[in-house]
Amino acid sequence: MQNEPHVNSWYAASANQQLDFPALRGTVQTDVCVIGGGYTGLSTAIHLRQRGYSVTLLEARRVGWGASGRNGGHVGTGQRVDQRRLERWVGRERARDLWQLGLEAVATVDRLIAQYAIDCDLRRGNLHVTARTRETDDLRAEVEHLDRVYDFREIRYVERAELAAMTSARGFQGGTLNLGARHLHPLNYALGLARAARDLGANLHEASPVLSCKQGDRVQVTTGAGNVQARFVVLGCNGYLEKLEPRMAARMMPINNYMLATEPLPEVLARRLIRDDVSMSDTLFVVNYWKLSADRRLLFGGGESYTRRFPADIGQFVRKNLLRLYPELAATRIDYGWGGTLAITMNRLPDFGRLASNIYYAQGYSGHGVAIATLAGKLLAEVISGTAERFDVMASLPKKAFPGGTLLRWPALAAGMLFYSLRDRLG
Numbered sequence: 408m409q410n411e412p413h414v415n416s417w418y419a420a421s422a423n424q425q426l427d428f429p430a431l432r433g434t435v436q437t438d439v440c441v442i443g444g445g446y447t448g449l450s451t452a453i454h455l456r457q458r459g460y461s462v463t464l465l466e467a468r469r470v471g472w473g474a475s476g477r478n479g480g481h482v483g484t485g486q487r488v489d490q491r492r493l494e495r496w497v498g499r500e501r502a503r504d505l506w507q508l509g510l511e512a513v514a515t516v517d518r519l520i521a522q523y524a525i526d527c528d529l530r531r532g533n534l535h536v537t538a539r540t541r542e543t544d545d546l547r548a549e550v551e552h553l554d555r556v557y558d559f560r561e562i563r564y565v566e567r568a569e570l571a572a573m574t575s576a577r578g579f580q581g582g583t584l585n586l587g588a589r590h591l592h593p594l595n596y597a598l599g600l601a602r603a604a605r606d607l608g609a610n611l612h613e614a615s616p617v618l619s620c621k622q623g624d625r626v627q628v629t630t631g632a633g634n635v636q637a638r639f640v641v642l643g644c645n646g647y648l649e650k651l652e653p654r655m656a657a658r659m660m661p662i663n664n665y666m667l668a669t670e671p672l673p674e675v676l677a678r679r680l681i682r683d684d685v686s687m688s689d690t691l692f693v694v695n696y697w698k699l700s701a702d703r704r705l706l707f708g709g710g711e712s713y714t715r716r717f718p719a720d721i722g723q724f725v726r727k728n729l730l731r732l733y734p735e736l737a738a739t740r741i742d743y744g745w746g747g748t749l750a751i752t753m754n755r756l757p758d759f760g761r762l763a764s765n766i767y768y769a770q771g772y773s774g775h776g777v778a779i780a781t782l783a784g785k786l787l788a789e790v791i792s793g794t795a796e797r798f799d800v801m802a803s804l805p806k807k808a809f810p811g812g813t814l815l816r817w818p819a820l821a822a823g824m825l826f827y828s829l830r831d832r833l834g
């Protein structure tokens with residue numbers, strides 16, 4: 408039987424390899440059972456195999472089927488939260504550690520791609536823009552702060568006139584160009600990680616949803632057709648966790664985010680939209696993010712929803728946001744529209760932790776997971792092999808449960824998010 412296919416996206420249509428892994432059958436003994444086949448789980452599997460641990464990875468559907476195969480492909484520097492705010496929350500010293508870990512996350516993405524020859528259209532640069540004059544001073548201050556406090560010289564402020572030459576996107580007053588950021592084809596990156604994990608000797612299983620995970624000296628992990636007995640377990644289910652582990656569910660909120668891909672664009676038009684092939688994003692609460700694909704489509708993300716249902720016509724849903732920025736694309740065909748579910752936390756800081764001395768998890772990357780979930784795998788492998796220090800830097804970040812716990816967080820959060828998205832529209 409074929410495993411469940413990827414969602415119908417431009418990424419699935421341009422996937423450069425087809426990987427199929429068998430479902431788990433029978434009882435398996437392993438050092439580490441990893442649950443979830445996205446960046447968190449795959450990176451964990453790679454880094455554990457590099458240290459010699461036996462690894463069994465269980466994926467409910469197909470590797471890269473979740474957010475890791477559907478996202479914008481933006482690889483941001485630092486953490487999801489601005490360094491100045493982080494300093495206020497955790498102090499300058501800890502904020503420095505977090506900044507360094509954020510840079511290491513991007514370097515880890517680069518290294519894995521080079522080491523395992525992952526073909527995923529890796530490119531450099533993010534242009535982050537604002538339509539609000541009042542925010543330009545803040546972007547300038549951020550650049551100055553990163554330079555002065557963190558010696559980070561890869562970001563600079565871009566004045567309105569220069570910006571107009573870099574993009575035909577409407578209405579922006581200024582921005583920052585960050586050459587430390589990257590962008591890539593997210594599904595091909597995930598598939599490349601899966602191939603690397605397999606070649607390193609990890610046992611990957613698709614169509615193997617974990618139904619229960621029972622604590623003990625050896626953790627008992629059960630799927631419909633098999634069992635894994637493991638010294639350690641890593642949970643990497645992020646926005647798709649559902650009911651598997653209520654203790655983690657209360658600290659994150661699954662939200663849906665949507666993307667489209669246009670038809671391939673003529674070279675001249677593509678260069679007008681984004682001259683230098685960097686990724687772009689804006690400062691709205693419900694952020695718009697976009698980039699060109701290798702075959703010169705505009706891949707545009709914008710719009711989210713907080714109920715379980717996706718809009719009937721996702722392409723049209725996202726197109727409204729696209730045309731606000733690029734009215735010149737009114738006659739451009741939309742070839743694909745798709746959505747995915749990611750996990751956000753209350754304070755947008757990732758949620759790393761332990762459920763028992765041998766059960767670890769990382770989740771809640773809040774839209775910054777391409778880099779940080781990849782790093783999570785490295786830190787999870789470190790903590791399992793006995794070095795907890797860097798994992799604990801992440802695990803000790805302030806955590807906040809959503810009001811109302813797992814039952815009420817949907818309506819409470821939906822109301823809050825709708826308020827902020829309304830503020831976006833009002834300017």
Ligand SMILES: Cc1cc2nc3c(=O)[nH]c(=O)nc-3n(C[C@H](O)[C@H](O)[C@H](O)COP(=O)(O)OP(=O)(O)OC[C@H]3O[C@@H](n4cnc5c(N)ncnc54)[C@H](O)[C@@H]3O)c2cc1C
Nearest residue numbers: 443445446447467473474475478479481617747775776777
């Ligand atoms: C539309 C969209 C755009 C985004 N854009 C960006 C971006 O540009 N930059 C960025 O940094 N981040 C972005 N993100 C977020 C980013 O994709 C995620 O943070 C990241 O992929 C999380 O990786 P993960 O491995 O933790 O989770 P996922 O990739 O979601 O993987 C979790 C996996 O766990 C599996 N699973 C769940 N339950 C079980 C179970 N019981 N048993 C077995 N397996 C199970 C699921 O099937 C799934 O494959 C975006 C997300 C979306 C949805």
